[in-house]
Amino acid sequence: MAELFAKLDALPVTLKHLLMGLLPGATPEWLVSVVSAVLTITPILAVFPLMFALTTVIERKGLGRIQNRIGPNRVGIPLTDIRLYGFGQFIADGIKSLIKEDVVPRAADKVVHFLAPIALLIPVLLTYSVLPFGKSMVPLDLPQTGLLFFFAVGASTELSVFMAGWSSRNKYSLLGAMRAIAQMVSYEIPLILSSLTVVMITGTLSLTAIVQSQSGVHFGFLHNWHLFTPWGLVGFFLFLTAAAAEANRTPFDLPEAESEIIAGYFTEYSGFKFAIFFLAEYLGLFAMCGLGITLFLGGWLPPLNIAPLTWIPSWCWFLGKLSALIVLFIWLRGTLPRLRTDQLMAFAWKFLLPMTLINLVVAALWYLLRDSLPLYARWPLCFAMLAVPYWLLGRGFEAKFTKREYRYA
Amino acid sequence: MLGTGILKGMLETAKNFAGSYHDPARLTTVEYPEQRIASKENARQFPFLVHDTEDPMKGLRCVACQICEKECPPQCIYIVKSKDKRADYKGQMQLYPVTFDIDLSVCMSCQICVEVCPFESIKMDTEFELSNTDRFGGLLVNKHQLAKSNDHYRKIHPSEAAASDAALAVEVAKAQAKAKADVEAKAKAAAEAKAKADAAAAATPVGAVPSAPQPSSPATGPAAAPAA
Numbered sequence: 001m002a003e004l005f006a007k008l009d010a011l012p013v014t015l016k017h018l019l020m021g022l023l024p025g026a027t028p029e030w031l032v033s034v035v036s037a038v039l040t041i042t043p044i045l046a047v048f049p050l051m052f053a054l055t056t057v058i059e060r061k062g063l064g065r066i067q068n069r070i071g072p073n074r075v076g077i078p079l080t081d082i083r084l085y086g087f088g089q090f091i092a093d094g095i096k097s098l099i100k101e102d103v104v105p106r107a108a109d110k111v112v113h114f115l116a117p118i119a120l121l122i123p124v125l126l127t128y129s130v131l132p133f134g135k136s137m138v139p140l141d142l143p144q145t146g147l148l149f150f151f152a153v154g155a156s157t158e159l160s161v162f163m164a165g166w167s168s169r170n171k172y173s174l175l176g177a178m179r180a181i182a183q184m185v186s187y188e189i190p191l192i193l194s195s196l197t198v199v200m201i202t203g204t205l206s207l208t209a210i211v212q213s214q215s216g217v218h219f220g221f222l223h224n225w226h227l228f229t230p231w232g233l234v235g236f237f238l239f240l241t242a243a244a245a246e247a248n249r250t251p252f253d254l255p256e257a258e259s260e261i262i263a264g265y266f267t268e269y270s271g272f273k274f275a276i277f278f279l280a281e282y283l284g285l286f287a288m289c290g291l292g293i294t295l296f297l298g299g300w301l302p303p304l305n306i307a308p309l310t311w312i313p314s315w316c317w318f319l320g321k322l323s324a325l326i327v328l329f330i331w332l333r334g335t336l337p338r339l340r341t342d343q344l345m346a347f348a349w350k351f352l353l354p355m356t357l358i359n360l361v362v363a364a365l366w367y368l369l370r371d372s373l374p375l376y377a378r379w380p381l382c383f384a385m386l387a388v389p390y391w392l393l394g395r396g397f398e399a400k401f402t403k404r405e406y407r408y409a
Numbered sequence: 410m411l412g413t414g415i416l417k418g419m420l421e422t423a424k425n426f427a428g429s430y431h432d433p434a435r436l437t438t439v440e441y442p443e444q445r446i447a448s449k450e451n452a453r454q455f456p457f458l459v460h461d462t463e464d465p466m467k468g469l470r471c472v473a474c475q476i477c478e479k480e481c482p483p484q485c486i487y488i489v490k491s492k493d494k495r496a497d498y499k500g501q502m503q504l505y506p507v508t509f510d511i512d513l514s515v516c517m518s519c520q521i522c523v524e525v526c527p528f529e530s531i532k533m534d535t536e537f538e539l540s541n542t543d544r545f546g547g548l549l550v551n552k553h554q555l556a557k558s559n560d561h562y563r564k565i566h567p568s569e570a571a572a573s574d575a576a577l578a579v580e581v582a583k584a585q586a587k588a589k590a591d592v593e594a595k596a597k598a599a600a601e602a603k604a605k606a607d608a609a610a611a612a613t614p615v616g617a618v619p620s621a622p623q624p625s626s627p628a629t630g631p632a633a634a635p636a637a
Contacts, residue, residue, distance in 0.1 A: 066425050
């Protein structure tokens with residue numbers, strides 16, 4: 001039984017080897033590597049955009065239910081009465097954006113305007129190359145620079161966002177782009193600092209090695225996920241907050257605030273370019289969630305090291321955790337209102353940044369005390385060292401309700 | 410503490426999410442083309458012409474008085490009077506509309522035509538699916554399309570229709586009473602005239618011509634007979 005599941009686990013890898021074996025023996029070396037790369041990229045390009053498509057429907061249905069509506073449930077198979085619970089919606093949306101007119105403003109910088117969506121999508125797709133999706137399933141294993149590569153490539157999305165906003169020659173686009181730059185630069189710091197704790201503890205930048213480091217077992221069954229340590233727990237939530245801001249998700253969706261600045265930096269994009277922005281945004285979110293899973297949630301490892309859970313293929317675990325995080329983000333979107341720009345900045349610099357710095361210190365302490373203090377003493381101590389500053393720093397951000405006085409002119 | 414508000418909010422949205430699957434009070438959506446709510450009694454959409462008989466064109470209550478046409482604020486009613494007359498529900502001879510058109514695209518559903526009509530002949534319908542593929546001819550509704558039976562009116566606006574029927578019954582009763590009174594008055598007048606004539610005959614020399622019963626015959630005829 002376990003062997004069968006092990007085969008299922010290695011199925012994508014086996015499939016690739018099988019296809020590679022079909023190449024004739026006399027194939028030149030460069031062609032082999034090209035075919036190998038294409039075979040690795042294709043499933044990523046198939047799975048994650050499909051996941052994006054399904055997420056758009058699930059998000060709309062979920063938000064509908066949160067707002068006591070039904071959500072999209074009409075589009076199914078055309079010319080029949082089969083509705084598929086509305087899951088044909090994304091195909092209709094895709095066709096619509098493909099055949100829509102592509103309007104470019106007359107005053108726009110046409111080259112930059114054209115390049116911006118491409119320059120956004122490519123780095124986002126590149127971030128997937130270092131994520132370990134399963135056991136020995138990492139497209140590009142960079143033992144020295146995995147995490148660094150992710151952040152370096154991911155940070156270049158800011159440039160393309162600004163390209164879009166600037167080249168549109170539209171004040172709302174520019175406002176959106178300025179907001180996006182301010183927000184993404186501010187939140188990049190807590191994002192990187194919160195992931196840095198993991199690097200400190202594991203001593204490696206390789207994402208596969210980080211997943212491996214979480215495979216140790218506590219009490220015989222509980223995996224050694226970083227989430228189960230005090231610095232990991234706090235770090236994970238700091239990471240999620242910063243990731244939501246990086247991905248322009250509610251409550252940090254100021255760069256594209258519909259009620260304020262139309263659609264922000266992609267106001268002047270229509271048709272398929274708009275769809276690419278939409279796609280890149282969601283793929284960016286998935287990549288961020290994937291990184292969070294890798295760093296804190298044990299990557300493709302099951303939560304408990306007991307038999308039926310370990311049989312489930314590792315890539316299923318990764319996709320399952322990813323789906324859970326996506327659901328969490330949809331839930332948050334249905335709950336939280338949008339922040340104001342000053343609140344956003346204050347939250348980044350006055351709360352997230354100090355918390356991540358304190359978290360670094362606590363992670364260091366956790367590492368240094370590993371031999372001198374037993375776990376049951378070390379855990380509460382480190383947790384208290386994080387909870388007290390959380391409470392102190394958080395006091396300034398609590399809603400202060402005062403009776404509002406209305407003045408009429 | 411910071412974050413408790415977020416957790417409370419998330420609990421609330423989770424309640425909504427779960428509740429929308431089992432609590433009909435939360436999910437009030439009616440999926441319209443398949444599911445429908447019965448229309449409210451005081452709903453109104455577009456006027457129709459009431460008729461009383463099997464043949465809609467013969468039984469139209471409308472007497473082409475053109476009050477509605479004149480009162481209509483957006484001027485969407487167009488009426489052409491008939492040259493001849495026909496008996497109405499209480500047997501009175503009345504004109505009738507040869508043409509009665511309402512422009513659907515102009516009508517603003519104000520119900521003023523209904524309120525000014527003294528003959529209970531134009532009422533508001535609750536039908537709201539009035540879209541049409543022909544935006545010129547199709548939106549000009551003629552009297553054949555407008556005519557709907559009084560039973561239909563009773564069905565869509567029961568209490569209003571009851572009031573209308575009662576008012577008409579009063580009219581009919583009045584007309585009958587008047588006819589009866591007329592007949593009696595005529596008969597009495599005839600009797601009196603006869604008595605007077607007899608008395609005169611007695612007084613005057615034999616051979617004088619009696620002239621009294623002549624006016625009674627046209628008065629009794631058309632007024633009383635169709636009322637039943």
